[in-house]
Amino acid sequence: MSDFEPKIIAMVCNWCTYTAADLAGTSRLTYPSNIRIVRLMCTGMIDAKYILKAFLDGADGVFIGGCHPGDCHYINGNLKAVKRITGVGKLLEQFGFDPARLKLQWIGASEGPEFQRHMTEFVAAIQAMGPNPARDCMIL
Amino acid sequence: MHPFVIIKTDGHLSNAVAGFLKKLLTEQIADAVLAAAPTPYSLLPMPTLFTAPDLIEKADPLAPAAPFNSARQAISVLKHDTGKRIALVLRPCEIRALIELAKLKQCSLDNTLLIGIECLGRMENSVYLESASQNPGLTQAFYEDPDLQKHICSSCAICTRFQPVHADISLCLVGMPANECIGLSAETEAGLSVLKQLGFETSEAPARREDQIHRLLDERKASKAALLSENKDKTDSIEKFQRYFADCLNCHNCRVACPVCYCRECVFLTDVFAHDPEVLLRRASKKGMVKLPADTTMFHMTRMAHIAHACVACGHCSSVCPSHIPVADVFIRVAEEIQKLYDYEPGRDLSEAIPLLVFDENTGNEGI
Numbered sequence: 001m002s003d004f005e006p007k008i009i010a011m012v013c014n015w016c017t018y019t020a021a022d023l024a025g026t027s028r029l030t031y032p033s034n035i036r037i038v039r040l041m042c043t044g045m046i047d048a049k050y051i052l053k054a055f056l057d058g059a060d061g062v063f064i065g066g067c068h069p070g071d072c073h074y075i076n077g078n079l080k081a082v083k084r085i086t087g088v089g090k091l092l093e094q095f096g097f098d099p100a101r102l103k104l105q106w107i108g109a110s111e112g113p114e115f116q117r118h119m120t121e122f123v124a125a126i127q128a129m130g131p132n133p134a135r136d137c138m139i140l
Numbered sequence: 141m142h143p144f145v146i147i148k149t150d151g152h153l154s155n156a157v158a159g160f161l162k163k164l165l166t167e168q169i170a171d172a173v174l175a176a177a178p179t180p181y182s183l184l185p186m187p188t189l190f191t192a193p194d195l196i197e198k199a200d201p202l203a204p205a206a207p208f209n210s211a212r213q214a215i216s217v218l219k220h221d222t223g224k225r226i227a228l229v230l231r232p233c234e235i236r237a238l239i240e241l242a243k244l245k246q247c248s249l250d251n252t253l254l255i256g257i258e259c260l261g262r263m264e265n266s267v268y269l270e271s272a273s274q275n276p277g278l279t280q281a282f283y284e285d286p287d288l289q290k291h292i293c294s295s296c297a298i299c300t301r302f303q304p305v306h307a308d309i310s311l312c313l314v315g316m317p318a319n320e321c322i323g324l325s326a327e328t329e330a331g332l333s334v335l336k337q338l339g340f341e342t343s344e345a346p347a348r349r350e351d352q353i354h355r356l357l358d359e360r361k362a363s364k365a366a367l368l369s370e371n372k373d374k375t376d377s378i379e380k381f382q383r384y385f386a387d388c389l390n391c392h393n394c395r396v397a398c399p400v401c402y403c404r405e406c407v408f409l410t411d412v413f414a415h416d417p418e419v420l421l422r423r424a425s426k427k428g429m430v431k432l433p434a435d436t437t438m439f440h441m442t443r444m445a446h447i448a449h450a451c452v453a454c455g456h457c458s459s460v461c462p463s464h465i466p467v468a469d470v471f472i473r474v475a476e477e478i479q480k481l482y483d484y485e486p487g488r489d490l491s492e493a494i495p496l497l498v499f500d501e502n503t504g505n506e507g508i
Contacts, residue, residue, distance in 0.1 A: 048441075048442060048445030048446065049407070049438070049442050049445075052438060052441045052442060052445065053438060056437055056438060056441070057426075058426075069501075076499060076501075079499035079500065079501070080496075080499050082499065082500075083482070083495060083496055083499060084496055086481065087445065087448070087449070087478055087481065087482070087496070088445055090477055090478055090481050091441065091444055091445055091448065091474060091477075091478065093477075094375070094376070094473070094474050094477060095375065095376065095377065095378050095380075095381050095441075096376050096377035096378055096380075097378070133377060133378050133379065134378045136379070137378060137379040137382055138382065138427065138429070138431070139378075139382065139437050140382050140385065140386065140388070140431050140436040140437055
């Protein structure tokens, strides 16, 4: 394991993944402290801007967590998110960002241990990738 | 093969085209015609809405210049159904943009007659103005002289979609001797009935057309591949991206010129990006400095994320850049990738849904 401590933004939906994070906490499950959680009402409200802003400001990874398909509180917000986020990943790839820095994962409200596992794995993956290239240059 | 009509030009290409448009008004096929025409004050052709048959004689939609993508001007007269039938003479990239705007319900194409131009390209405004001031017959000369065609702007030089899609009638120029005749191709039933109503005899398209279209397409494909690969070398890292856009003034001309930048109010004009001084100071303190105006990279990347699926490759973003940044090259490169990802081509089909507006119920449980 390298000394590099990545900064990771996790945008998670209020109804499923945030509740899973809560459950992980109340169950005293630990996961790396590299994750900064931003709670949103739904993954479907994530505009490309939020992801781009995180990466341009030097976030090493962006994790997006939502409800499993069929479980969305707003019926299909998560399905809308899939397409939009796939597109943003493709866009970032064009400018030399590893698309694996952006991850979308469904984690249900009852899946505290899953939340812990995904956070641990994502932090390890980003650690192996090294820092976000946008950290090293002046972003106009 | 679509029904084809040959129109004699007898050495007066612009007049022959204007004459055809005049008939649309005199025969009451259309109540108004939107076509490019020079104004009394300049040679630069501006989209002009004609209702008087005798004035439309001045229209010159084939002039190799387009100060902007006229889809925007088209939707200003097509916002809602007026009960009037409007004929629009547009380039293929303009029709593609119009189709995208129709999908976004920003216009209605119900009562229109779309006349598409088989487009050999447009010159930058300054190049056109200089050439046209020296050569009063520039429009016809352009279609006869391959050397003049080399002066088209860089986005047109890599355009592979120079044939109109979704037009009722196409004005055909490839493989036609412009000083003798041009073609009208009826692409839809509506187009055919108009040509019949005007009393035109349909015939076969000249055989040499197919060959020449293929040859032009191959040339364009090769130029496009070369330019996009060159662009990739210039923009494939975030550091190179900064270098590419380093001279950007944040004037947002590219956004204004973009026909498919569809928001009525751009987020970059809202308070979201009207930062308080504290925000700027905090951002400066992160790396010790921040360039102002800030958010240059954010602006271009956000615009790409929003419109890459709909980019019609018209190149007007490059044409309007005061810093001469080849904005279109990188947008076209990224748009190719995004359009491939969504298996989507803007303007291909009015009934094809915008990819971000539809979703798959059977999305897997794996995320991405």
